[in-house]
Amino acid sequence: MFAEERRKQILKMLEKKNRIEVSDLSEAFNVSEVTVRRDLKELEKQGLILRTHGGAIQAGSRRFEPSFEEKADRYLQEKEKIGFRASQFINDGETVLIDTGTTTAHIITHLKDKNNLTLVTNGLNIMDKVKLLDTSFEVVLVGGVFKPKTQAFVGPLTENVLKDIRVDKAFIATNGFTLQDGATTPDLIEARIKKTMIEIAQEVYLIFDHSKFDKVTFSKFADLEDIDYIITDRITEDLRQKLSESGIEVIIAD
Numbered sequence: 001m002f003a004e005e006r007r008k009q010i011l012k013m014l015e016k017k018n019r020i021e022v023s024d025l026s027e028a029f030n031v032s033e034v035t036v037r038r039d040l041k042e043l044e045k046q047g048l049i050l051r052t053h054g055g056a057i058q059a060g061s062r063r064f065e066p067s068f069e070e071k072a073d074r075y076l077q078e079k080e081k082i083g084f085r086a087s088q089f090i091n092d093g094e095t096v097l098i099d100t101g102t103t104t105a106h107i108i109t110h111l112k113d114k115n116n117l118t119l120v121t122n123g124l125n126i127m128d129k130v131k132l133l134d135t136s137f138e139v140v141l142v143g144g145v146f147k148p149k150t151q152a153f154v155g156p157l158t159e160n161v162l163k164d165i166r167v168d169k170a171f172i173a174t175n176g177f178t179l180q181d182g183a184t185t186p187d188l189i190e191a192r193i194k195k196t197m198i199e200i201a202q203e204v205y206l207i208f209d210h211s212k213f214d215k216v217t218f219s220k221f222a223d224l225e226d227i228d229y230i231i232t233d234r235i236t237e238d239l240r241q242k243l244s245e246s247g248i249e250v251i252i253a254d
Contacts, residue, residue: 001029003039003042006029006031006039007039007042007043009029010025010039010040010043010049010056011043011048011049013025013028014049014056014057019052019055019056019057020055020056020057021054021055022036022037022040022054022055023054024055025039040056043056044056074102074209074211075209075210075211075233078209078210078233078253079102079103079106079209080106081233081253081254082103082106082207082208082209082231082232082233082253083103083104083105083106083107083108083109083110083207084106084107084110084253085231085251085252085253086104086106086107086171086205086207086231086253087107087109087110087111088110089169089205089229090107090111090114090117090169091114092114092115092116092117093115093116093117094117094118094168094169095117095118095120095166095167095168096117096118096119096120096167096168096169096170096171097119097120097121097165097167097169097170097171097197097200097201098119098120098121098123098126098170098171099121099122099123099170099171099172099173099194099197100121100122100123100124100125100126100150100151100152100173101123101125101150101173102125102173103173103207103208103209104123104126104171104172104173104207105123105125105126105129107171107207108126108129108130108133109129109133111133111135111137112133112134112135114135114137115137116137117137117138118137118138118139118140119137119138119139119140120140120142120162120165120167121139121140121141121142122141122142122144122152122153122154122158122162122193123151123152123153124146124151124152124153125151127139127141140165141153142158142161142162142165143157143158143161144156144157144158144159144161145157145158147187147189147190150187150190152190152193154187154189154190154192154193155189158193159192159193159196162193162196162197162200163196163199163200165200166200166202167200167201167202168201168202168203169201169202169203169204169205170197170198170200170201170203170204170205171205171207172194172197172198172204172205172206172207172222173206173207173208174194174206174208174212174221174222175212175215175217176212176215176216176217177206177208177212177213177215177230178213178214178215178216179224179239179242179243179246181216181220182220182221182222182223182224182226182227183206183220183221183222183226183227184215184216184217184218184219184220184221185217185218185219185221186217186218186219187218187219188218188219190219191219191220191221192221194221194222195221195222198221198222198226203228203229204222204226204227204228204229205228205229205230205231206222206227206229206230206231207230207231207232208230208232209232209233210232210233210234210235213232213235213239224243224246224247224248225246225247227248228247228248228249229248229249229250229251230243230248230249230250230251231251231253232250232251232252232253233252233253233254234252235250235252
């Protein structure tokens with residue numbers, strides 16, 4: 001079977017089920033898993049599927065939420081650069097909120113020399129990073145219902161605690177961003193937490209890699225007017241200009 005025919009068959013299989021595994025495809029087509037991954041990469045490039053850890057889903061699945069592990073290694077170098085650039089906007093003595101996420105986590109490594117810092121987070125993964133630092137700054141872990149898939153604490157308890165806090169700056173992650181729909185995430189409950197983070201922050205930084213542009217997931221948590229800064233690894237000049245006209249400063253991590 002030629003590659004093109006195999007890829008058509010993969011798309012047909014996805015029409016019948018929400019998710020397919022690399023190992024199952026390898027067995028079905030009697031080809032190596034390397035060959036299957038090459039097929040999936042090409043289909044994703046064409047915008048026909050979304051690759052996940054060990055498989056793929058249909059591209060139009062807005063409620064799909066990849067796990068923390070599935071996202072961690074994607075665009076790793078870009079996320080590291082974004083995390084470093086974001087850390088440069090955090091000053092001694094500030095109270096800073098850092099959202100859970102695989103990009104926001106890369107901020108933590110660069111905070112070890114900050115003085116009199118207060119860090120607020122709802123992310124267990126953020127706490128795991130903080131524990132590795134030899135630092136004396138204060139950390140506030142906002143509790144609630146733990147969501148293993150994103151390593152986040154969410155729910156009414158999380159929301160109520162956040163409402164009683166005020167922070168200088170909030171660094172918030174997103175699953176998708178467009179001019180029309182703003183910032184979106186697949187989960188309604190997590191969207192409420194992000195909205196609350198925006199409400200309690202004097203300055204809002206949305207941080208994400210370029211793959212989140214032109215993507216819309218299920219639940220909106222921010223309009224353009226809610227965002228002060230976007231920190232990303234690359235952006236078209238046209239989009240950057242339009243965001244600037246909307247009052248958002250775009251910072252490129254390079």
